[in-house]
Amino acid sequence: xxxxxxxxxxxxxxxxxxxxxxxKSSITRSPRFSLxxxxxxxxxxxxxxxxxxxxxxxxxxxxxxxxxxxxxxxxQRIILHGHVLDENSRTIPNTLIEIxxxxxxxxxxxxxxxxxxxxxxxxxxxxxxxxxGDGYFYFRTVMPxxxxxxxxxxxxxxxxxxxxxxxxSFVQRLITQCYFEGDPLIPICPxxxxxxxxxxxxxxxxxxxxxxxxxxxxxxxxxxxxxRGRRSTLFENRF
Amino acid sequence: MPQHLSYxxxxxxxxxxxxxxxxxxPKAAGFEIYQKELGENIAGSKAEGEQIRVEGYIIDGTGTTxxxxxxxxxxxxxxxxxxxxxxxxEVEDGFRGWGRVITNFKTGKWGFNTIKPGSTxxxxxxxxxxxxxxxxxxxxINIGLNTRIYFDDEVRANSIxxxxxxxxxxxxxxxxxxxxxxxxxxxxxxxxIRLQGKDETVFFDV
Ligand SMILES: [Fe+2]
Numbered sequence: 001x002x003x004x005x006x007x008x009x010x011x012x013x014x015x016x017x018x019x020x021x022x023x024k025s026s027i028t029r030s031p032r033f034s035l036x037x038x039x040x041x042x043x044x045x046x047x048x049x050x051x052x053x054x055x056x057x058x059x060x061x062x063x064x065x066x067x068x069x070x071x072x073x074x075x076q077r078i079i080l081h082g083h084v085l086d087e088n089s090r091t092i093p094n095t096l097i098e099i100x101x102x103x104x105x106x107x108x109x110x111x112x113x114x115x116x117x118x119x120x121x122x123x124x125x126x127x128x129x130x131x132x133g134d135g136y137f138y139f140r141t142v143m144p145x146x147x148x149x150x151x152x153x154x155x156x157x158x159x160x161x162x163x164x165x166x167x168x169s170f171v172q173r174l175i176t177q178c179y180f181e182g183d184p185l186i187p188i189c190p191x192x193x194x195x196x197x198x199x200x201x202x203x204x205x206x207x208x209x210x211x212x213x214x215x216x217x218x219x220x221x222x223x224x225x226x227x228r229g230r231r232s233t234l235f236e237n238r239f
Numbered sequence: 240m241p242q243h244l245s246y247x248x249x250x251x252x253x254x255x256x257x258x259x260x261x262x263x264x265p266k267a268a269g270f271e272i273y274q275k276e277l278g279e280n281i282a283g284s285k286a287e288g289e290q291i292r293v294e295g296y297i298i299d300g301t302g303t304t305x306x307x308x309x310x311x312x313x314x315x316x317x318x319x320x321x322x323x324x325x326x327x328x329e330v331e332d333g334f335r336g337w338g339r340v341i342t343n344f345k346t347g348k349w350g351f352n353t354i355k356p357g358s359t360x361x362x363x364x365x366x367x368x369x370x371x372x373x374x375x376x377x378x379x380i381n382i383g384l385n386t387r388i389y390f391d392d393e394v395r396a397n398s399i400x401x402x403x404x405x406x407x408x409x410x411x412x413x414x415x416x417x418x419x420x421x422x423x424x425x426x427x428x429x430x431x432i433r434l435q436g437k438d439e440t441v442f443f444d445v
Contacts, residue, residue: 028300170372194253
């Protein structure tokens, strides 16, 4: 019988290296020595498990999860949906996804964000969901605005949603950012440009998905998330 | 024409940015939204074993402390079992072994309370010394950094730990040792993470 074994190693050709000088704050926060490569032990193949008792059903609706009753945030209403799969195309059920984003003006609800654009009283800017049995998830939210940031004097982030996902083990843990098809700020963003591979950038760019749109309500974007796959072995294996 | 390999490619990492708290710890960002924030209690109320506290700073290449970082911890219980289907057995009710810790916005200090984990099975044979797995994200960190906290009072277990022994530079191993002090109600282990420069912490590609 085939058994699950180690996870595939991360492909260094698709991930940013630690020190990427055009994203200035990486310079002093990046290790200079190489990472020590570890073969998986029990500490790596395990990871936290979440259930529906950890979250509430409405946590994935950013249009309502912070709004006053009968009010809703300003901005273009969107659905962000997709599947979580591994590199073997296996769906990953029951995994926790958390997202956070700026409001439609590009302002974050955060103590340290001082951008002059206004806070939206009806928008918190975070949501979370567990994938269903097919690895599927969806959020309802508003399209985030572009915002300026301290890097060069005229640096603007493309519209993006931050995405955190767990997978089934601590080695699959991932934080990334979801961009939106057609945004002219994507190719000139120093943070996007930390990614060495154009296909990998494409994979972070959500596609307009008219099939999933809710007519007269919200336009949809599809964003699939791929986590590290796992080797199978024909032989006994101990971690 | 040879056949194609049809593996998908992992989604690329991007920095968690300065506002990671909104998504993962919204109370720290300055607002309440969820009934229950995740990762506040690592061991639960029924965990057996020695109660400990771990604390320290994260220090960048200029010697400045990070004030906008988030750490996730992942550990076994006192018996060396992880709360997971492949974790080696059953854990106490309420023990998850996972938590979230943020650096103080003003001082950069971080800390968490938990129980000291036991030794866990090593990859092939033998045991790994007690350790806590860390995953660190922040603005300026393009892909989460993995490291491990070991305990400086576990001298014998540490000396035969396969991961510590894998580190070719013996003079770097001490960067993974938390230092125990017992001047307080519960033992405190001090663990500073140096991203760069003298005594740069050992980070792992797991
Ligand atoms: Fe952002």
